[in-house]
Amino acid sequence: EPEVTQTPSHQVTQMGQEVILRCVPISNHLYFYWYRQILGQKVEFLVSFYNNEISEKSEIFDDQFSVERPDGSNFTLKIRSTKLEDSAMYFCASRGWGQSNQPQHFGDGTRLSIL
């Protein structure tokens, strides 16, 4: 069964450094998402992306964050200057064409640790 793949599985970065998290969504999917889960907290929506542009973003997704689909397969999340509170598990998700009755499929996540 096709799946969403994320790399790396674990990223350790010094505070203030830039980090790029990578995702390969399911190949025929058109809608892409990033969520994050701080340890012990709920999974929180960050951003949705369709047709090469952001369609919605949450209050968490400030100017330090950006997303890009640099080619036909990858979907990336960049954090420009990381803070301690950015430490979390980051999940990428994708959804197929059609109405919102299609489920979102999630990757295994990237655990980001900011030192």
Place this chain on the structure above:
Amino acid sequence: KQEVTQIPAALSVPEGENLVLNCSFTDSAIYNLQWFRQDPGKGLTSLLLIQSSQREQTSGRLNASLDKSSGRSTLYIAASQPGDSATYLCAVLNDRGSTLGRLYFGRGTQLTVWP
């Protein structure tokens, strides 16, 4: 703003028991509701998706019901097995604003099934 609550937060049962996990949401204007399974350190596996017009969905030993007007869903697990041990998350997609799929998650129910 949509708030999703899951009870109980944790559940520990012997193998073979039938289980009910509960999910409630504050805004009944939802498009659909998804139940996920999360294993430790892993991503989210979609188990069932119920459309707002549906009352229940079944997959194997899992049955999910939805009462949209009262803002409730239950996940029923029949004849539980140790392999069912995981955290079960409930997430709703609001039927307001963007239909591209901003999911609102509960904190989850951590299930342990012992032999």
